[in-house]
Amino acid sequence: MTNVVESVAEMRAIVAAARKSGKTIGFVPTMGALHNGHLELMKEARKACDAVIVSIFVNPTQFGPNEDYDAYPRTWQEDLQACKSVGVDAVFHPQAEEMYPAGWGTWVDVNGVTDKLCGKPRPGHFRGVATVVTKLLNIVQADKAFFGQKDAQQVVVLKKLVRDLNMLTEINMVPIVREADGLAKSSRNVYLNPKERQAALVLYQSLCSAREMVAAGEHNCQAIRTAVLRQLKSEPLASVDYAEIYSFPELKDIEKLNQDVLLAVAVRFGATRLIDNMILIPKHS
Incomplete structure (x- = not known):
């Protein structure tokens, strides 16, 4: 009961x-x-x-x-x-x-x-x-x-x-729970119209691209951030609030990916603001 x-x-x-x-x-x-x-x-x-x-x-x-x-x-x-x-x-x-x-x-x-x-x-x-x-x-x-x-x-x-x-x-x-297509589950997802819902997939896609860069050996945080911003801005319905990388869990500025970092994004689709993130773990040689 x-x-x-x-x-x-x-x-x-x-x-x-x-x-x-x-x-x-x-x-x-x-x-x-x-x-x-x-x-x-x-x-x-x-x-x-x-x-x-x-x-x-x-x-x-x-x-x-x-x-x-x-x-x-x-x-x-x-x-x-x-x-x-x-x-x-x-x-x-x-x-x-x-x-x-x-x-x-x-x-x-x-x-x-x-x-x-x-x-x-x-x-x-x-x-x-x-x-x-x-x-x-x-x-x-x-x-x-x-x-x-x-x-x-x-x-x-x-x-x-x-x-x-x-x-x-x-x-x-x-850990984040996602829809089958990768969109993070959120109470605000109900605000999205069908076109915005499809456009919002760029959030997870950009995070996955960053993860692939790190897996390939990229350690420059600014290079990763730039690539994420470029991918987010390639979606016409996306208005980017931020795409940032900080040490995790300290949330300090960081230049080289020599520890776990938080890659966090916030993007508006129409009137709806969605956030997503991924913890990136450096590849050790």
Whole structure:
């Protein structure tokens, strides 16, 4: 049976009962509009922990003034069925007023890894993410929390958050789940019209081309980045936000591929902004 919980107090009571019975807790925070990528996170949580809690909360504080908060897909009934299908123990589904009550005014800022990639064009985004995840981890008190690699920068931010604030939750990154043609599963894919959906395949194709360059012995990060940008820009419907390479997981500037790096891209197709990434591992001679 999957419990639906709307209040912080009730969620804490369920957590306390699980703890009292000696259960470990796995947690998957989401904004709903669930797809197979989310279900994979839940399955990993189920493998690793005794009890699994999923939150479904479209967090207003991580959206900028001109972003898609109001339009963000909300599919509650389908999401609940998806959670039940993988045996989630509880779904935390609070209203905004429950998470941000009157008089609320405390923020969490993570510095050093939020001023690049998605943090650069979206000021305040990661402050909203860090704040809501801090609140959720305090409520759920999970042993392990699970996030997708598609949001690799977010994972880096949250690992730093947990480390810097001496929180006990272990942050786990789960590999990207893709459609059969390579497009990373995303709640925003539903915004794409058929032509944009086809054009969006250039994201994964450009990442695969970079991986092939590295496999062939290329170690110059700028050469790899230039090739990726060229391929992305060859798609007429693609408007490139960024294609960047940073050391992983430090997210530091890097010139030579002498360690694992994150190749991350963000591209708009019409009004829809999609992100994707690949961790490139240097070929050692």
